[in-house]
Amino acid sequence: MKSNIFDDYSISKLIATFSLPAILSLILEMMTSVVDTSFAGHIGSQSESALSAMGLLSPLLATFVALQTLFATSTAIMISKDLGSGDQLRLNKYFQSGFVMTCVVSVVTSGTTWILMEPLLTMLGAKGEVWMLAKDYLTIILLSNILSAIGYTLTSVIRAFGYPKAEAIIITIAVAINIVCNAILTFGFQLGVVGIALGTFISELVCAIISIVYLVKHRIWFSTNKISLKEHGWMSFQLFKIGFAQTAIQLLAGVSAFIVNHQLISIGGHSQIAIWNIANKVYMLVLMPIIGITQAVQTILAYFEGKGELLKKNITVKKTMLYSIVYGIGITIVMYMFGNVILHLFTSDKTMLMSTQHVVKVIFLTFPLLGITYTIMTLLQVTGREIHAVLLGLTRQVIVIVPLVLLLPIIFSTENVYNISPAFSIFLSIPLADILTLSIAIFFYRKTLEK
Secondary structure (H helix, E strand, O other), X not given: OOOOHHHHOXXXXXXXXXHXXXXXXXXXXXXXXXXXXXXXXXXXXXXXXXXXXXXXXXXXXXXXXHHHHHHHHHHHHHHHHXXXXXXXXXXXXXXXXXXXXHHHHHHHHHHHHHHOHHXXXXXXXXXXXXXXXXXXXXXXXXXXXXXXXXXXXXHHHHHHXXXXXXXXXXXXXXXXXXXXXXXXXXXXXXXXXXXXXXXXXXXXXXXXXXXXXXXXXXXXXXXXXXXXHHHHHHHHHHHHHHHHHHHHHHHXXXXXXHHHHHHHHHXXXXXXXXXXXXXXXXXXXXXXXXXXXXXXXXXXXHHHHHHOOHXXXXXXXXXXXXXXXXXXXXXXXXXXXXXXXXXXXXXXXXXXXXXXXXXXXXHXXXXXXXXXXXXXXXXXXXXXXXXXXXXXXXXXXXXXXXXHHHHHHHHHHHOOOOOOOHHHHHHHHHHHHHHHHHHHHHHHHHHHHHO
8 A cells, every 4th residue: 555644754743744734724713813803893983883793793603613623524534544444435435425514514504594694693682783794794604604614624634635734735825815805805995894704705715726626636536426325324424423522512612601701791790701801812822732733633543543553543642642731831831921921912901911810820720731631532533432522522611611600609709718709710610620521531531541
């Protein structure tokens, strides 16, 4: 069988080769969101309404992103497995089924949202000018969602075939186009939120086209095989089982975020929301490398799993954990020593800076441990224990955090513990949830090693 990157590179080099582009891609995608918000805040008299519209749509947009991962991740994993086992026919069929299901899910999602658009906007709380701007923005984003799903699946497939650098280059080009188009359409043509949405649409279109051209040019695009409806259904179900964990986790993260926001407003007011938004934005930004390395390692683990090289698979898991822990410790030290400097990028209000710094110190207490949990979750997905991966996500996002968010303020309002306010006690739920989730993850990991 033809040699490839998985056989030629050492495990450490494989992790670096796949992780760096994935981390870069995640950071770039997050920066795009920041830039879009920045443009919305600088469109003149409509700035406040535009920011409100995009803020109200954020739960819906998060749902789109979660559903995009459903078949993208699983298709990439199965391609890597079959690449490792050398089963080219099955690889081709999984690629074909995954691509078809990506198109179906994205079209159904956008179509359903379009039909229910007006009641959805009302339910999200949009009114007056905010309602109109949200509708204008969402109408274009519904088309962009289909292209985004296709682009995300195909770039994941490119990585699975052993071309992580190409994936990063394609995403970088798309992000650059998004920024340039936003500037031209929003400010040059004075299109406001429509310009922002069109910029996103154009960038996603370019990403999808370049990905298709790349796959066809390198002769790794799937050949159309006649697959029976029964076989397609079975393969789609297998892909669904693998991808469901990550999708469910992302959807649940949105639910828990809504509950946290509701509690903060009820107990501490809107100032607490502002503080949490800043702290959470910093937290998510530095979390991207951990998510990136564990997502990238999926492909490596799937290849070794498919080829039956279990020793290499286990070494990959341990090294990924080690690298994640070292990174986590380093970031935590930086946030504790220089957090105030970093937070100045988001606000210059001294009171808010001080309050946010206290929150940052709490939520980063267990940050070095996150890499272990994420790595184990990835291992569970690759080795067919998707239910356990989902359970880990449920534990952190719902089973632990939601009760703590609801109960801690009650406890701290009746008991004076270190003068911690009920509103601030909500942030303690994050390190507590991390510790419990890690304990369960280690239990699952030991069971996996035994088998």
